[in-house]
Amino acid sequence: MAMTYETRMAWQNRMLLVPALVLLVCFILIPAGAAIYISFTNDALNGFAASHPQLVGLKNYVRLFSDEGFWNSLIVTFFFVFGSSIVGQFVLGLASAMALNRPIAFRPIFNAAILLPNAVPEVVAGFIWISMLAGGKYSTLSRIVGLLGFAPHDWLESTPLLMIIVVNTWRGIAFAMILMTSGLSAVPGEVYEAARMDGATPRQIFWRITLPLLRPTIFLYMLVSTAGTIAIFGLIYTLTRGGPGGATEIIGIYIYNQSFIAYQLGYGSAVAVIVLGVSIAIGAIYVRVLKVQV
């Protein structure tokens, strides 16, 4: 029996999706599932457990809760996400978007300057910030604060967490700015005009009109940016490798160090499962709230 045009097309569509499906299943879904399994074993990169991994039940998870390194990493990650993506990038990105939303000379130059940190590879970003921050009185930042009369520091040693927040803020202003610009462009100009006619001050306009109208965009930004910041690895690894003494060991670096430096694959996977859970939760909220058009 000959197939109808519709059935043929349906089969064709399924066949066309197979290569994509194979890649996603092999390199993302199976690993995600395997992470859960490995997290219940004592798997390791060397020694007896490497060739004979055994199920150890919840041991890795129990250890997790009493492991200072894990809690430290969670706290570091929290401050990192909060400081850089929720506060730093958001405030500077929103302010840049609002400033560039006015008639401004040299707008393309300001725009390009803000986008540049986002465009460079992570390793280059780490590389140039080492020159900014390391080396005591010779670092660029020490010389700048020196001009203002402050003492030089070895910034990555004295205030490492603050510094990685600054670096990630630097890198991510563009992302916040792009989203906020698209949010602002959806606000009709008459709204502002009407408010000005009624004698509203710029401050009132910002708090009463701009912010409330931007709320959906801001919420979207917070979700996307939080998920993205949790996933950061290379930027901080090239800068500090998580040190000194775990002060900048964000969760991605903690997983990597536990797995490939301490060789504990099972334990590293338990941490990974927690991170996967948090990320999927954020993704699920995103899908729900956005009611993504498909």
Next chain:
Amino acid sequence: MTAYGFLTLTLVFCLLPFLWVVLASVDPNASLFLSVPRGITADHFIKIFTANNGGRWFFNSLVTVAATTAVVVIVGGMGGYALSRTNAWWKRPFLYAIILVRVLPPTALIVPLYKFMLIANGLMGALVRRVVPPYSTRAAMQIFGFVDGYLGLILVLSAMQLPLALWIIKTYFDLTPKDYEEAALMDGANGFQRMHRILVPLALPGLGAAGLLTFIGAWGDFLMPLTFISSAELQLLPIGLFRAFQRANTIDYGYLSALALLYMLPAVAAFGLARRFLVRTFTGGIKG
């Protein structure tokens, strides 16, 4: 006025870190710290392609990332088309799953991925030993291997970039009317002709955007080459740069700065070209 003040400060904050790498790359006596060069030299750039490993790293990265981009554009093009044209029950779950996949941090997948790649590498090794004479097994595994070989790295990088590409391409096909295809079908065009003459030209902006963003993502990726490539001769630019920078005492800052500039150039160029797609990308999925 405050707007200009704020924007100028932001501009300085954004650009200041680049000052050192630009100056050091032409400074014959470059150090880790910012200084005004006494003279200007192109030696560091010349050295990349005449001595040391910089040129090789650059070439390795170019080959791997170009292959990744090709895989993603082809596989994503096929999948994106199917996702756009189908009305099957699995369409919505599939698209939601793509968004969820995009939020999974690669670091959380790296351990099982490593084990999976080890197994795949073993199987590939057995296959290669069967078909390839012993003296060229090693060379073949450098290309087809999954651990310390390019095929594995290309597939992993492709899988990581694929969700975003599927999403972008699907959206583009949504905008291209089905009528053209059906007209071509009526005129007796076969599947290949429909693809070659109608679909690819119509979807070219979407395929281009997906390709650019894949290139940016794979070019800048650090974790995958760090985990899966260990041989010095296979090393990619980000890891070569990172390791060279970690080597205490013998760091040639001028040379590494020139290499870093060369490394960021394609990324910045691609970013510039992809800029107008960024809003759609960021809102249509998760930052990648």
